[in-house]
């Protein structure tokens with residue numbers, strides 16, 4: 001097995017290790033939009049060791065937006081709440097999603113949060 005692949009697998013194992021604690025914190029809902037459904041940990045900081053500080057439990061749609069996909073801005077108003085989340089990584093990811101939304105509500109939300 002190639003070294004890079006082994007490293008990747010070790011990372012996936014480390015993320016899986018936190019799965020239960022993450023699900024408990026998230027109360028089995030997406031930590032960004034609060035929808036239930038198919039939830040998986042999103043790796044918020046690929047340079048750090050995976051931990052509850054760097055992982056966010058997210059639904060398919062939020063993960064696809066975080067990976068660069070687009071969505072109808074009218075379905076993203078949950079971000080106005082998520083940017084104030086007490087978990088720093090959730091707030092950070094929500095801000096990065098909000099900053100890509102081309103809408104007045106998104107611009108004023110970013111202003112309110114001081115970004």
Ligand SMILES: [Zn+2]
Pocket residue numbers: 030031032033034035058059060061062063
């Ligand atoms: Zn979501």
